[in-house]
Amino acid sequence: MNGGNGWWRAWLANQYTLWQYVCLGLVIGAGPMGCTPPALYQWGEYEDSLYRRYVKEDIAGAEAYLRETLVAAELKSRVPPGVYAEYGFLLYRRGDYAGAIEKFEQEKRAFPESAALMSKLVERIQQQRETRGQTEQKEVPGGTGQP
Amino acid sequence: MNWRALFVGFGLLSLLAGCASVGKRDLSTFYAHEPRSIIVVPVVNESPEVNAPAVFITTITVPLAERGYYVFPVYLTELLLRDLGLPEAGLVHQLPSQRFFDLFGADAVLFITIKDWSTKYLILASSVVVEMKYVLKDTRTGTVLWQSKQQVARSSGGSNPIAMVVSAALNALFTDYLPLARQANIQVFRPPDGLPAGRYHPDHGKDRDRF
Secondary structure, rough: OHHHHHHHHHHHHHHHHHHHHHHHHHHHHHHHHHHOOOOOOOOOHHHHHHHHHHHHHHHHHHHHHHHHHHHOOOOOOOOOOOOOHHHHHHHHHOHHHHHHHHHHHHHHOOOHHHHHHHHHHHHHHHHHHHHHHOOOOOOOOOOOOOO | OOHHHHHHHHHHHHHHHHHHEOOOOOOOOHHOOOOOEEEOOOOOOOOOOHHHHHHHHOOOHHHOOOOEEEEEOOHHHHHHHHHHOOOOOHHHOOOOHHHHHHHHHOOEEEEEEEEEEEEEEEOOOOOEEEEEEEEEEEEEOOEEEEEEEEEEEEOOOOOOOHHHHHHHHHHHOOOOOOHHHHHHHHOOOOOOOOOOOOOOOOOOOOOOOOO
């Protein structure tokens, strides 16, 4: 029964075009959101983390968002500039000096432009580590310098 | 699918949102120095809105880094500067640019001044405005590499007078400047008036005709 077969085929083909239209509709509907060029980095919650810190002054929230950003970006694509560094600084503040150094080194490897600053921070943490016990932990590695 | 139509539509939408940009377009100095990394220092606020710099600074990193530049982490930058005895944006803006090379190893420093950050009331409508001035300087020579001004305004108005009065009053309390600041930062770095694509952008070195 060739005729019956043909009818089915035509019906299937119709279904196919129907779905094409549905998909097209979806794409057009999503157009305003999706027509920006692909991002270079996976930013995740980075802006939210900054907003928490600066505007809401919610440090715990800022840290949680920053950690999420880093974990997600490491899994999916390139970690954005500054994220390793900010996270390293967070670890430093918690007293995790080894963790902080590791993150600063990762920032340096990902972005050689940061090398001068990261090396400086690592060096200062190492100095602080050696004299740990004698000095109080400072807000920024190294303490005072001249502007 | 007509992508061109979509883009045109998008462009028209942005026009409706009321954006304008004025800037100088001599990029020869920029190309002579070609910065790879940019440090954004705390912004100077010339508007009466105290919160403006805090809101603004959260929106600068993404669009600038997405143009292909290494952007120093803004929060860490601010803390380090504070630690150096520079808690005021005004003082930071007066530092010789060379200092940002010595302290951070940055190729260029971006000074931003908030010129306007307000809600203006017309008779029955209101208009929210943000306006910033951007100056990018080379850290070795102090030369201005690029500068621009960006304003984004959004007005709300309607035909129902009572609803308008109510919404204007509510807007005054809960105006959300964040999307406007974000939009301004996205627009200001884009061609033809923005920054040429940096090292990490696929268009790097190929977009000179667009400026």
